[in-house]
Amino acid sequence: MRVVVIGAGGLGGPIAIAAAASGAEVTVVDADVVELSNLHRQVQFGMADLGRAKATALAARIGGRGVVARFEAGNAAELTVDADVVVDGSDDPETKFLVADQARALGRPYVIAAALRHGGNVFAGAPGRACYRCLFEAPPDDAATCGDSGVLGPLVGWVGGVAARRALALGGGDLDPAGSIWVLDDLRRGGPREVRLERRRGCVCEGP
Ligand SMILES: [Zn+2]
Numbered sequence: 001m002r003v004v005v006i007g008a009g010g011l012g013g014p015i016a017i018a019a020a021a022s023g024a025e026v027t028v029v030d031a032d033v034v035e036l037s038n039l040h041r042q043v044q045f046g047m048a049d050l051g052r053a054k055a056t057a058l059a060a061r062i063g064g065r066g067v068v069a070r071f072e073a074g075n076a077a078e079l080t081v082d083a084d085v086v087v088d089g090s091d092d093p094e095t096k097f098l099v100a101d102q103a104r105a106l107g108r109p110y111v112i113a114a115a116l117r118h119g120g121n122v123f124a125g126a127p128g129r130a131c132y133r134c135l136f137e138a139p140p141d142d143a144a145t146c147g148d149s150g151v152l153g154p155l156v157g158w159v160g161g162v163a164a165r166r167a168l169a170l171g172g173g174d175l176d177p178a179g180s181i182w183v184l185d186d187l188r189r190g191g192p193r194e195v196r197l198e199r200r201r202g203c204v205c206e207g208p
Contacts, residue, residue, distance in 0.1 A: 001171045004029065004083040006071045006099050008054035010151065011089030011113045013044035014160030015167065016062055019087075022168055026064035029071050029079055030055040041153035071095055076102040085171035086110045087163060091146050093139040100125060100132035104205060109170035109178060113163035115151050116144060120159035122182040124166045129179030130197035131205040155187065162192075 003019045008030035034049040049057045059066030088099040103110035109126040166177045184192040
């Protein structure tokens with residue numbers, strides 16, 4: 001199974017490690033370098049990795065392929081064309097929508113993971129099911145990021161683990177999670193819930 005992980009940070013790390021440990025061929029895409037402030041929640045990196053490209057360092061750790069680049073419209077098709085499943089673990093709403101749109105265009109299953117402050121969510125999509133835009137429609141203008149608002153360190157391991165499990169199911173042909181979102185609103189106030197989504201009338205995924 002070929003898994004492409006967008007983002008090699010707090011979510012991309014656990015996602016890529018879990019996918020590789022299960023035997024998947026993993027490609028990691030990230031343009032950033034490892035900084036000291038990353039280490040408390042990006043446990044895939046150590047002091048020796050400071051200044052290295054995250055994609056390179058994470059790929060070396062898991063025996064995968066690292067692509068030091070920002071995932072954008074110009075390279076999205078090339079980076080995902082061989083993927084059995086595409087997983088977003090980035091910290092950027094525009095990237096999440098691009099990953100979802102690209103996977104939908106290719107007819108591939110995909111997983112979009114997000115974590116912020118004390119909560120997170122994991123969306124799973126596949127052809128014919130409710131898509132990311134059925135739920136979120138378009139990127140928000142003022143989305144908070146972990147860089148601005150912070151995220152509880154251990155949370156990303158949990159959310160990343162859920163994302164990896166869903167990605168491996170979808171990539172292996174089990175489409176049961178597709179069209180649903182796993183949501184942890186605030187881990188101080190209760191456990192996660194799962195919401196199965198209907199397709200939204202008028203959404204881009206309805207097609208011509
Ligand atoms: Zn849709």
